[in-house]
Amino acid sequence: MKKPVLFLLAAVFLLPLVVRPAIASEIWIFAIFGLGANLLMGYTGLLSFGQSTFFGSAAYVAGWLMKVQGVNAFLALAAGIGVGAASAAVVGYLCVQRSGLYFIMLTFALNQLFYFTAYQWTSITGGEDGMPGVPRPEFFGVDFKDPVIYYALVSGLFLLSLYLMKRIVESPLGKILQAIRENEVRAEAVGYAVPRFKLLAFVIGGAFSGLAGVLYAMLFGIVPLESISFVFSGNVIFATLIGGSGSLYGPVIGSFVFIWLSESMSTVWARWPLLLGVAFVLVVMFLRGGLVEAWTRFWTWRSSKLKT
Amino acid sequence: MLYALMGLGLSLVTGILNIPNFAHGALFAVGAYLLATVAVALGNFWLALLIAPLGVALLGLAIEYAGIRRLYAAGHDYQLLFTFGLALILSESIILIWGPIGSSYLPPEILRGGMDLGFTMYPKYRLFVMVAAGLLIFATWLFLEKTRYGAIMRAGIENKEMVSLLGIDIRMMFTVAFAMGAYLAGIAGALTAPIRGLNPGMGPDMLGIAFVVVALGGLGNLLGAIAAGLIIGVAQALVAAYWTEASTVVIYAVMAVILLVRPQGLFGIR
Amino acid sequence: MKKLSRRDVLKAGAGVAAASTVAGFPSILRAQSKEIVILGLWDQTGAFADVGPINDRGMKMALEERGMQVLGRPIKYITRDGATQAGTSTRRTEEAVDGDGAKFVIGPWSSGVALAVSEVAKRKKVLHLFSGGTEDISGARCHRYSFQWAASPYTAAKTVVDSFMKANPKAKRWHLLVADYAFGWSVEKYIKEVGKTHGIEFVGADRHPLGEREFSNYVQKAAANKPDAVAMVNFGGDAVAGAREIFNFGLTPKVPLIMSWSSGVEELVQLSPEIRQNIWVGSNFYYTADTPGAKEFVKNYSAKFGNPPGYAPSAAYSMTRLLLAGFDKAKSPEVQDVIKALEGIEVNDIVGRMKMDAATHQNIRPYFFMRCKQKAAMKHETDFADIIATGDAPLPKEYAACKDIGSF
Structure with missing residues (x-):
């Protein structure tokens, strides 16, 4: 096994010793969400500002299924993935023809549309109050109510997602998506049906987002309204950018840094968003490519030092 | 009218600079706060209305010079991250400087109260804002249509390479455009202060609407932005009158539908 | 980077499962059992960002009046930013309960968010006091762990x-x-x-x-x-x-x-x-209320902060005092004992006479x-x-x- 894998496994095991299982779980859930966003943003070059549409829809549907219909965890997860993919298919179908700022705005507007629908549909979603009382149903006799066991489930699914994503981006499909990112016209000219591939990226990304959404709802026992808000969409983009978009581990590192930082800063200073803003600006100014890039740069710098 | 003013400023920035400026709402809020502060300090609303937006324009100038300038070549994602970070910094600074609690700033004495227009009551100050915003929009239009520099800016929206090939300092033009956008956001904020009062959340509230206006009007289409601002305002008023609960959804629904049917916006050229 | 083989992933998954089911993760640091940990969930960001800091003031004053202890035990007061969002608030409450050993929660300000926190209290079996705004906590969604301080x-x-x-x-x-x-x-x-x-x-x-x-x-x-x-x-x-x-x-x-x-x-x-x-x-409160409690509180608060207290600090103050009165009556720091003590408790506080209805957990008050x-x-x-x-x-x-x- 090579370094990154060892590193990740160490992180998965050590994280709950450093932070509480709830935060640790949230970090990996957010990382799954980030993986999906990164496929669109980093690999396909589609800056979707509406990822929480898929995250939130999946959370609501799966939460409702578990709460009202009493389905088990496995079915709920499957349903969430399905809803995430389906909603992404709809949004993607409407958006893939657009590009640039229009694309961003359209995904944003559709996100708002879903948000206000959830806001108004209080009988199901609870509106502003969120949908509370989402259970963590047991599955094959395993009781997920214990935070540590739930963490094991989340981190296991995270590793699985990461592995799947790795396979996807290294597959021919991944290469095509990257070709679209690099030069859409050329990809089209070579004979790829660009919109169809973009749509596919949407659906896959949506499935990952959906998985993350269900895990999130089960983690906190509630589907809060903000889980479908554009703030959430923004957060996942920013986390990915901080980590480094377009690299497999970028969103993972980004979610870790983003959640951990905002959690720890918020207990230190009430005006912590100011620091977050400064961090954003600094990343843009000096660290395009995010932390992954910083890491690579650091190693190149060190090896060049060693040589001389 | 205010929507149109906000949209116009944002449209300038997005159209010429091709940047999604998420800090536009924060600049709007800074304008409102500056107005109240200056007006209280000088005891004169009209003078403050003159000074406050200029302060915001200066701030815009500084921001462009120190940061945005380096971003033109970067992708939208980094521009987004940067302006969002900027918005966070600005709105948290507002809390640090002016405190988290909102306050009211009253319109000047002669513009207080309502006026009976026969068919409905309407606040005098709002009528004033309509006129003022109308004049401002007209002035901006005059500048863009009738002056040489305005013509260059319009050309810049159409084709940046050509403009720079003609030997015009395009970086200077970007700076001017950003400062103008900031000025328009600032004056929209200043005019709004007596209507909506001051609170740190006022920027984000306005930002969403400004984006809708720009998208509807068509990127970089200034007349489009004006028209779209009016349409959104009227649509919201109509919906609020008949189905109040939906008045917030409607602007996004309208935007989504129009963008699907006419992706270039109502009056977009690109 | 070498490829991550399927085997590695399976190993990893098995490893995680094994570690958690057999050995269990080492437990996170627990608060000392002698301390009574009380959480004030007050918003520092979001829609009620302006209210959280003054909520915090009121709660602190009530605790400091008692020298930060009750029943001869030290009180550890912790506060968290709920961000006026249901997700963040429930998350941080759970963390405070699991990680810091908080068994008593006061707040937050928003009624919608408080409803979500109330669900956490029910699940985690901790006492939850909140000011009010919604009819549900003492109504359709009432349960044993949450109490509403504000008037119906x-x-x-x-x-x-x-x-x-x-x-x-x-x-x-x-x-x-x-x-x-x-x-x-x-x-x-x-x-x-x-x-x-x-x-x-x-x-x-x-x-x-x-x-x-x-x-x-x-x-x-x-x-x-x-x-x-x-x-x-x-x-x-x-x-x-x-x-x-x-x-x-x-x-x-x-x-x-x-x-x-x-x-x-x-x-x-x-x-x-x-x-x-x-x-x-x-x-629910105005600082000229003609009660001995209010006069005393307003005097102290004004002396400390230079302006009279509004509703937010007063509610936090009064809720905290109500909780402490519950401790006194129960003579026990156990959650269930305090809940039983609070049910039907009558106190004379800043708003006047208050009685906590045992059947609905609704405060009956002026x-x-x-x-x-x-x-x-x-x-x-x-x-x-x-x-x-x-x-x-x-x-x-x-x-x-x-x-x-x-x-x-």
């Missing part, structure tokens, strides 16, 4: 309508402006119920979304109805924006405006004296009705209003939605 929406509506009609018997045409969520609906319902007994005609009732800032359309409609009075059922920024717009349209001061469930000082300070003319305010002062009559900058009436009519049995408070 019925008490509020009854006090407001009765007292206003007493002062303005001719104002029979009302226009209502209601925040469109659970809290607004319940107060609206009771205002209409009580209004019937006075023969009030409701010429219009519009609902606006939470966080509305553009009130011109609503106010235009209200003006068109030519009402004798406008009553708002909303809170915080919505109420401030609404009152300001009503003034801008020239409705007030000609037509009286009633803010039926107001935070008092926190909202009034955001309006200028001109806007406040002819505004009538219903609130509600205040004030009239704002003219600018010339204000003795100092924060002298906003006079209390003209109080009322404490409890919710009639037939309306009570909490049929069974349940067991632990």
Whole structure:
């Protein structure tokens, strides 16, 4: 096994010793969400500002299924993935023809549309109050109510997602998506049906987002309204950018840094968003490519030092 | 009218600079706060209305010079991250400087109260804002249509390479455009202060609407932005009158539908 | 980077499962058992960012009065930023319960978020006290772990309508402006119920979304109805924006405006004296309340912070004192003992006599009705209003939605 894998496994095991299982779980859930966003943003070059549409829809549907219909965890997860993919298919179908700022705005507007629908549909979603009382149903006799066991489930699914994503981006499909990112016209000219591939990226990304959404709802026992808000969409983009978009581990590192930082800063200073803003600006100014890039740069710098 | 003013400023920035400026709402809020502060300090609303937006324009100038300038070549994602970070910094600074609690700033004495227009009551100050915003929009239009520099800016929206090939300092033009956008956001904020009062959340509230206006009007289409601002305002008023609960959804629904049917916006050229 | 083989992933998965089921992760540091850990969940960011810091002040004062201890044990006070969001608040509450050993939770300010936190309290079996705004915590979604400090929406509506009609018997045409969520609906319902007994005609009732800032359309409609009075059922920024717009349209001061469930000082300070003319305010607390507790508290608070306390610090203060009174009565720091002690407890606090109804966990207490002062009559900058009436009519049995408070 090579370094990154060892590193990740160490992180998965050590994280709950450093932070509480709830935060640790949230970090990996957010990382799954980030993986999906990164496929669109980093690999396909589609800056979707509406990822929480898929995250939130999946959370609501799966939460409702578990709460009202009493389905088990496995079915709920499957349903969430399905809803995430389906909603992404709809949004993607409407958006893939657009590009640039229009694309961003359209995904944003559709996100708002879903948000206000959830806001108004209080009988199901609870509106502003969120949908509370989402259970963590047991599955094959395993009781997920214990935070540590739930963490094991989340981190296991995270590793699985990461592995799947790795396979996807290294597959021919991944290469095509990257070709679209690099030069859409050329990809089209070579004979790829660009919109169809973009749509596919949407659906896959949506499935990952959906998985993350269900895990999130089960983690906190509630589907809060903000889980479908554009703030959430923004957060996942920013986390990915901080980590480094377009690299497999970028969103993972980004979610870790983003959640951990905002959690720890918020207990230190009430005006912590100011620091977050400064961090954003600094990343843009000096660290395009995010932390992954910083890491690579650091190693190149060190090896060049060693040589001389 | 205010929507149109906000949209116009944002449209300038997005159209010429091709940047999604998420800090536009924060600049709007800074304008409102500056107005109240200056007006209280000088005891004169009209003078403050003159000074406050200029302060915001200066701030815009500084921001462009120190940061945005380096971003033109970067992708939208980094521009987004940067302006969002900027918005966070600005709105948290507002809390640090002016405190988290909102306050009211009253319109000047002669513009207080309502006026009976026969068919409905309407606040005098709002009528004033309509006129003022109308004049401002007209002035901006005059500048863009009738002056040489305005013509260059319009050309810049159409084709940046050509403009720079003609030997015009395009970086200077970007700076001017950003400062103008900031000025328009600032004056929209200043005019709004007596209507909506001051609170740190006022920027984000306005930002969403400004984006809708720009998208509807068509990127970089200034007349489009004006028209779209009016349409959104009227649509919201109509919906609020008949189905109040939906008045917030409607602007996004309208935007989504129009963008699907006419992706270039109502009056977009690109 | 080498490829991650399928085997690695399987190993990893198995490893995680093994570690958790067999050995279990080492437990996270626990709070010392002697300490009593109390969490104040106050928003520092989000819609109620302005309220959290002063909530915190009030709670601290109540704890410091007792030398930070109760039953001879030290109190560890921790506070977390709930961000005025249900997700963040529930998450941070759970972390405080699991990680810091908090067994008693007070807050947060937003009623919607408090409902979500109430679910956490039920699941984690910790005591939860919150101020109010929603009818559900002591109503349809009542349970053994949550208590509501604020007056019932019925008490509020009854006090407001009765007292206003007493002062303005001719104002029979009302226009209502209601925040469109659970809290607004319940107060609206009771205002209409009580209004019937006075023969009030409701010429219009519009609902606006939470966080509305553009009130011109609503106010235009209200003006068109030519009402004798406008009553708002909303809170915080919505109420401030609404009152300001009503003034801008020239409705007030000609037509009286009633803010039926107001935070008092926190909202009034955001309006200028001109806007406040002819505004009538219903609130859970106002600092001129004529009770020994209030006088003492207002004196200390003003001395410390230079201005009289608003509703937010006072609610936090009073809730904390209620909790401490529960400890005293229970003579035990165990959650269930304190809950039993709080059920039916009677105390004399800053708002006057309070009794916690054991069957619904609803605090039965006075509600205040004030009239704002003219600018010339204000003795100092924060002298906003006079209390003209109080009322404490409890919710009639037939309306009570909490049929069974349940067991632990």
